[in-house]
Amino acid sequence: MKTIDRIFEIKKELGEDLLILAHHYQNDDIISTADFVGDSLKLAQYAQKNKRAKYIVFCGVYFMSETADILTEDYQRVLQPAITAGCPMADMADMKQAERAWEIITEELGCDIVPITYVNSKAEVKAFCGNRGGTTVTSGNAARVVDWGLKQNKVILFLPDRNLGRNTAYDLGIPLECMAEYDPRLEKLEYSCKKEDVRIVLWKGHCHVHHNITVKQIEDVRRIHPDAEIIVHPECRFEITRAADGKGSTEYLIDRVKNGKAGSKWVVGTEHNLVKRLKDTYTDKEVYILDTSSVCTNMNKTDAENLLETLEDILKGNFEKQVVVDKTIAQGALRSLETMLSLV
Numbered sequence: 001m002k003t004i005d006r007i008f009e010i011k012k013e014l015g016e017d018l019l020i021l022a023h024h025y026q027n028d029d030i031i032s033t034a035d036f037v038g039d040s041l042k043l044a045q046y047a048q049k050n051k052r053a054k055y056i057v058f059c060g061v062y063f064m065s066e067t068a069d070i071l072t073e074d075y076q077r078v079l080q081p082a083i084t085a086g087c088p089m090a091d092m093a094d095m096k097q098a099e100r101a102w103e104i105i106t107e108e109l110g111c112d113i114v115p116i117t118y119v120n121s122k123a124e125v126k127a128f129c130g131n132r133g134g135t136t137v138t139s140g141n142a143a144r145v146v147d148w149g150l151k152q153n154k155v156i157l158f159l160p161d162r163n164l165g166r167n168t169a170y171d172l173g174i175p176l177e178c179m180a181e182y183d184p185r186l187e188k189l190e191y192s193c194k195k196e197d198v199r200i201v202l203w204k205g206h207c208h209v210h211h212n213i214t215v216k217q218i219e220d221v222r223r224i225h226p227d228a229e230i231i232v233h234p235e236c237r238f239e240i241t242r243a244a245d246g247k248g249s250t251e252y253l254i255d256r257v258k259n260g261k262a263g264s265k266w267v268v269g270t271e272h273n274l275v276k277r278l279k280d281t282y283t284d285k286e287v288y289i290l291d292t293s294s295v296c297t298n299m300n301k302t303d304a305e306n307l308l309e310t311l312e313d314i315l316k317g318n319f320e321k322q323v324v325v326d327k328t329i330a331q332g333a334l335r336s337l338e339t340m341l342s343l344v
Contacts, residue, residue: 003304003305003308004029004032004033004304006308007033007304007307007308007311008033010308010311010312010314010315011033011311013315014055014311014314014315016052016053017052017053017054017055018053018054018055018057018311018314019035019036019047019050019053019055019056019057020033020034020035020036020057020059020307021034021035021036021037021038021043021046021047021056021057021058021059021060021068022034022036022037022043022059022060023037023038023039023040023043023059023060023061023064023299024037024038024039024250024254024271024273024274024277025060025271025273025274025296025299026059026060026273026299026302027273027300027302027303028273028276028277028280029303029304030059030302030303030304030307031277033304033307034059038251039138039139039140039249039250039251040060040063040064040067040119040120040138041067041119041138041140042251043058043060043064043068044064044067044068044070044071045071047068047071047072047076047078048068048071048072051073053076054075054076054077055076055077055079055314056068056072056076056077056078056079057079057080057081057307057310057311057314058078058079058080058323059080059081059302059307060080060085060299060302061085061086061087061090061296061298061299062080062083062085062086062087062090062323063086063087063090063119063120063121063122063123065078065079065080065323066122066123066323066325066333067119067123067126067333067337068323069323069324069325069330070123070126070325070330070333070334070337071334071337077319077322078322078323078324079310079313079314079319079321079322079323080310080321080323081302081303081306081307081309081310081321082298082301082302082303082306083320083321083323084301085298085299085301085302086298087120087298088207088208088298089118089120089160089161089205089206089207089208090120090121090122090125090160091122092160092184092203092204092205092206093117093121093122093125093159093160093184093203093205094122094124094125095122095124095125095127095128097184098115098125098128098159099128100184100187101157101159101182101184101187101201101203102115102132102157104182104187104189105155105157105182105189105201108189108195109155109180109189109195109196109198110195111154111155111196111198112153112154112155113132113154113155113156113157113201114132114133114134114149114152114154114155114156114157115128115129115132115133115134115156115157115159116129116134116135116136116137116145116146116149116156116157116158116159116165117129117134117135117136117137117158117159117160117336118136118137118138118139118158118159118160118161118164119136119137119138120160120161120207121136121159121160123325123326123329123330123333124329124333125159125160126332126333126336126337127328127329127330127331127332127333127335127336128332129332129336130331130332130333130334130335130336130337130339131332131335134149134157134336134339135148135149135336135337135339135340135343136336136337136339136340137164137340138249138340139164139233139234139235139248139249139250140248140249140251140252141340141343141344142164142168142234143168143171143172144343144344145340145343145344146158146165146168146169146172146200147172148343150169150172150174150199150200155198155199155200155201156169156199156200156201157182157200157201157203158200158201158202158203159203159205160203160205161203161205161206161207161235162181162202162203162204162205162206163206163207163210163211163234163235163236163237163238164234164235165179165200165202165203166179166202166238167234167236167238167241167247168234169199169200170238174199174200176238177192177193177197178193178197178198178199178200179191179198179199179200179201179202180198180200180201180202181201181202181203181204182201182202182203182204183204184203184204184205185204189201206235207235209235209270209271209294209295209296210232210233210235210236210269210270210294211235211236211237212291212293212294213232213236213237213240213269213290213291213294214240214291215239215240215243217290217291218230218240218243218244218290219243221267221288221290225265225267225286225288227265228265228266228267228286228288229245229246229256229260229264229265229266229267230243230244230245230246230267230269230290231244231245231246231247231248231252231253231256231257231266231267231268231269232244232246232247232268232269232270232290233247233248233249233250233253233269233270234247234248234249236269240269244269250270250274253268253270253274253278254274254278257278257282257285257287258282260282260285261285262284262285263284263285263286264285264286265285265286265287265288266278266285266286266287266288267287267288267289267290268287268288268289268290269289269290269291269294270294271294271295271296271299272289272292272294272295273296273299273300275287275288275289275294276289
């Protein structure tokens with residue numbers, strides 16, 4: 001029996017006890033088996049709303065499974081087929097580094113801080129923010145949440161993605177010179193303005209899939225496809241988002257292409273699995289990828305074989321791939337997530 005056929009056979013056998021979630025960046029085989037496809041937060045929220053499933057299989061990366069475990073009930077098990085699928089950007093910040101940054105920034109700037117972390121972060125970093133009056137943020141609600149932080153008349157510590165933080169703050173009217181950067185490896189805070197003028201401190205972290213896109217690539221595309229619209233993810237560097245025609249979350253990128261006119265051309269700067277799917281789905285338009293090297297190797301660790309293995313394990317009562325967040329960490333992280341959800 002083919003792997004995909006066996007997956008569907010087990011899905012039928014487990015019925016409502018099983019929920020398979022897949023991130024947009026997963027390959028087509030995984031997408032075809034999923035009960036729900038979305039970005040990391042939508043997937044976690046969908047898991048939270050489903051009280052029937054005993055087994056939630058999360059096809060994504062580790063921080064996403066952690067968030068799902070935090071938001072679901074104790075009787076529900078969250079499992080990740082590729083248990084080693086992590087996130088390099090999330091690994092650029094941990095709780096000890098965040099605590100040290102808090103000490104250094106507070107001492108150097110002499111100000112109150114509100115921490116805001118991208119959902120693409122470890123559960124312990126979410127807890128760090130939740131326990132200090134901060135919150136989480138997604139690429140889709142970043143403007144609203146960062147605006148909330150600015151209105152508290154405190155300096156925002158934005159981690160771990162400096163690109164999303166810079167792009168969002170600039171759109172809200174914060175000058176570039178009023179943005180500081182903190183390097184967690186060197187434990188160093190850098191800024192060019194007076195310290196009292198710093199409005200946001202950007203953690204020196206990034207997503208390599210989006211950070212590596214260059215202005216030259218955009219210039220080349222302009223020459224080859226002068227009539228195409230170039231849209232990129234806000235995890236791209238500041239100069240990339242300025243050179244593009246539009247930027248936004250994964251859902252934004254999908255909607256722009258979906259709702260584009262027949263015959264229109266689109267060049268999309270994000271992970272290749274999603275761009276390929278847009279090209280294959282919306283055949284009445286021309287869709288191209290901005291950077292062919294935009295591949296998330298961790299997302300691609302999940303395949304039909306380890307998904308099937310996970311489902312077979314469930315039938316055997318083997319839960320070695322279960323993701324469990326420490327209760328204390330989960331409480332702080334939940335506080336952080338709930339603050340965000342109350343704002344959007």
